[in-house]
Amino acid sequence: MTIRRLENIGIVVEDLKAAVDFFQQLGLTLLGEATVEGDWVDRVVGLDQVRSEIAMLQTADGHGRLELMRFARPTAHPGEGAAPANTLGIRRIAFAVDDIDASVAGLTARGIALVGDVVTFQDAYRLCYVRGPEGIIVMLSEELVDPASGDRASDAPPPD
Structure with a gap:
């Protein structure tokens, strides 16, 4: 297969x-x-x-x-709407964005809050989690670019 x-x-x-x-x-x-x-x-x-x-x-x-x-x-079974990121099962969906700061600013202006902080992973990605309706966690990921060369800074895939 x-x-x-x-x-x-x-x-x-x-x-x-x-x-x-x-x-x-x-x-x-x-x-x-x-x-x-x-x-x-x-x-x-x-x-x-x-x-x-x-x-x-x-x-x-x-x-x-x-x-x-x-x-x-039939009526859907209720879930745990605010389940933390370490709860078993599918816990989040991730999207690559061009500018994480602009994305976060736009979302917070609409009342959508960060779960934690915007962080940098191995000088390759900037990442954050936001929580949408019904507890859906979305990770936003911005791949960093080397300002001198314009090349992507990452050889490793983004973290979970």
């Missing part, structure tokens, strides 16, 4: 509009919204009588997609 690409990441939310607004503020583009229901979706997700509103968003480069889902039925 060969995986060809990551198709999308799905996140179940209670307030679809707030989640869409948050990810649009981060710079994702809304591709479309729809309601899905019927036998095919019941069979795919292994639930009965599914009715879900979905929104598909895409990153600026066109390669990353995020599917936000709100289950009208």
